[in-house]
Amino acid sequence: MVLDKATRKIKKTSPTSNSIVNSLNQKDGKIWVASYSEGLFELDEDLNILKHFHENGQGPLKLVNNSVRSVTIDSSGLVWIGTFLGLHIYNPSENTLIHHYPEKDNLKGLSHQSIWEIVEDHQKSVWIATYYGGVNYTDKSQSLFKSYLDKSTANSEVGKFVLGEILEDEDQNLWIATEGNGLKFYDKKKDQLINYDWFNHPEFNGKNIKSLWLEKSGTLYIGTHEGDYSS
Structure with a gap:
């Protein structure tokens, strides 16, 4: 549905019938609905x-x-499409679609097939949050992926977690929401994914984080299933 800000009324319903909308993106007069x-x-x-685009x-x-x-249009116009069974990249200028998926013997491929969030950072690199394979990073070569797990634990299974929203701050570090494993922080200088300061506290670390929003003042708002926090 579309809200007309002037009249504060719904103008028209979406053509996607009764399907749940997971993600929206708009660029160059086009609206992308996942x-x-x-x-x-x-x-x-x-x-x-x-x-x-469909099966x-x-x-x-x-x-x-x-x-x-998730759907993201990057700075070069490529459309990154995150699905339950891998990542598609659509090139509108060439009308081509490629598919990336985890391969058992490919250590530089995607770490997990289920894609939850896709974000392009200030350096025009792309970060991909997976369901249970950590965070994947790739440059525009689109052929090599680097996987980040939680380095605060020696147990590789604990280091994997269900990821959600990714937010880049003014220092170009990343804040990453998880379901039941607190808030993760990617330190660009250390090139490491960690739990951040007081978020290791047991009262917060188990929270199911649904949304992140960074105010211009630098305050980070965290929306959880149980309630809101700010830092």
Whole structure:
């Protein structure tokens, strides 16, 4: 649905029927809608469907899975599509779609197939939060991925966690929400993913974090399943 700010009324419903919308992105007059079970839609500003990416699509419109968790358009115009079964990258100028997925013997591939969040940082590199494989990093070569787990634990299984939203701060460090494993912090200078200061406290570390928002003053707001925090 679209809210008209002037009238404060809903103008029109989305063409994605009753599917849950997981993610929205807008660039160059196009709206990208990632749905829970109907794939990915590219819409114009009047919500007319321009393209529909889904399991039964043909050619570059064919996705490996209809559950699209995240969609991001990077600075070069590439569309990064995170699904339940891997990562697609769509090139609008060439009308091509490629698929990345974990490979057992490929240590430089994706660490997990289920993609939850995709963010491009200030250096134009892309960070990918997975369900249970830590954070993946890639440059625009799109062929090599680096995986980050929680280095605060020696147990590799504990170091894996369900990830959610990724937020980049003014120092170009990353804050990463998890489900049940607190708030993670990627220190760019140390090139390390860690728990941050007081977030190791047991009253906070087990929280299911749903959202992050950074105020211009530097205050970080943390929305959890149990309530809100700020730092």
